[in-house]
């Protein structure tokens with residue numbers, strides 16, 4: 314731990330949520346509204362007259378107060394509404410002794426809380442850090458000299474009035490300030506996730522952004538961090554909103570046809586346009602669903618298994634990649650019996666690496682069970698690291714392994730089950746120096762020496778490529794679905810589009826589109842009546 318001096322000169326251990334993320338308001342206002350529940354007569358039907366009879370626009374357009382607000386707001390989308398009026402407070406940085414601890418409040422009494430604890434008592438200018446003496450409002454006892462920040466709502470992380478106290482991170486300071494806050498009328502300790510829940514309820518974060526924030530806090534590798542940050546930045550949200558907008562457009566076309574199919578004023582090809590929009594969307598959704606597991610793998614870690622004949626150096630490789638002595642290494646064949654798992658960060662990707670028993674036949678019951686477990690793990694793995702002893706390629710166990718595992722899995726290319734395989738020829742130090750490739754006839758492979766480290770860089774680079782293919786590369790790829798929930802709704806949307814195509818009448822087709830759109834908006838926790846209005850006015854020729 315770095316020395317604890319003045320905490321604000323150079324934050325030694327910053328809050329896990331830097332200021333900009335913890336408190337600053339998002340520049341973009343995400344207050345968009347939800348979509349009509351499926352089955353209800355859509356707002357579109359009521360609004361369609363607006364499209365075609367511009368002269369009656371003023372009289373037909375429902376006044377704002379009459380818009381059905383309930384199910385249309387984010388708050389109505391399943392998020393628990395914050396208990397009104399309460400102001401909550403909590404330690405927002407990690408527990409334990411540290412340079413600086415960040416305590417924050419959210420709710421209407423935040424300003425009062427700031428004034429009660431600080432001297433001078435006036436509120437600091439909005440979003441400007443100010444140094445203040447903190448003291449207990451009951452006893453007047455000084456607690457700390459701290460930086461305080463005032464974020465008046467709605468331009469705050471939660472959308473409510475918020476305050477932050479950046480105090481020295483000693484346990485006594487932190488508990489003193491928390492107790493002092495608890496004594497301020499109207500304040501209570503926050504529940505787990507309550508700040509974020511309030512941000513969602515006030516439309517500051519979409520559901521996918523909430524998920525991105527959670528993933529960012531839990532990210533352990535670089536690629537996980539990138540993916541989470543992109544989701545927090547709203548990329549998945551924008552993607553889903555774009556798709557939902559396409560469906561709203563298609564729905565507007567179909568509903569217009571239902572209401573005005575006989576009307577001369579309707580543009581030609583309205584239904585064809587809806588069909589082509591749906592077809593394009595199907596292609597886009599299909600592409601994302603094919604990659605659906607990648608984002609989830611990146612969140613939870615890809616499963617890689619090290620397999621090979623006995624004594625190939627599997628355990629040596631596991632120890633080398635994990636940089637710790639996970640497995641016992643010995644010259645005795647059959648050393649590893651059980652499956653040994655270790656989480657590792659490989660080239661920025663999270664991987665659960667499994668060491669396994671050497672594959673061979675004609676062994677005792679214990680080793681046999683080890684082989685059975687190894688084979689089971691092999692079937693479940695996303696990535697197979699097949700290890701052979703480069704100086705022992707002609708042995709029966711090597712040949713058998715090549716024939717039964719490496720060749721069927723198709724080294725260097727993904728097989729039907731999406732498993733990927735890297736063939737590693739270990740113990741290259743035992744080959745004659747500068748000699749030819751010992752095995753030009755083998756599938757694509759890498760030479761490695763666990764003993765000298767030769768070939769490790771090449772192996773890590775190959776692993777990076779394989780893992781980027783398995784987990785998606787968050788530096789370059791389009792945003793990925795990161796949870797089973799996203800995959801479920803995307804599949805639901807695609808199924809509904811299938812019903813649209815098969816629908817025997819237009820009312821059913823419109824209903825299928827509403828169901829499809831409902832799935833998309835549930836991904837982000839919103840959807841839109843106002844969107845529908847916008848799109849109608851933008852996309853239709855009025856009163857042609």
Ligand SMILES: Nc1nc2c(ncn2[C@@H]2O[C@H](COP(=O)(O)OP(=O)(O)OP(=O)(O)O)[C@@H](O)[C@H]2O)c(=O)[nH]1
Nearest residue numbers: 623624625626627628629643647648649671763764
């Ligand atoms: N020369 C040389 N020896 C190695 C290398 N890698 C591993 N070994 C040796 O090979 C022997 C077997 O290594 P392990 O890592 O135990 O092999 P394993 O595949 O896990 O063996 P089992 O668990 O018994 O199947 C040990 O004596 C290691 O020191 C290498 O790159 N070069």
Ligand SMILES: [K+]
Nearest residue numbers: 643645646648
């Ligand atoms: K061994």
Ligand SMILES: [Mg+2]
Nearest residue numbers: 627628648649
């Ligand atoms: Mg071993």
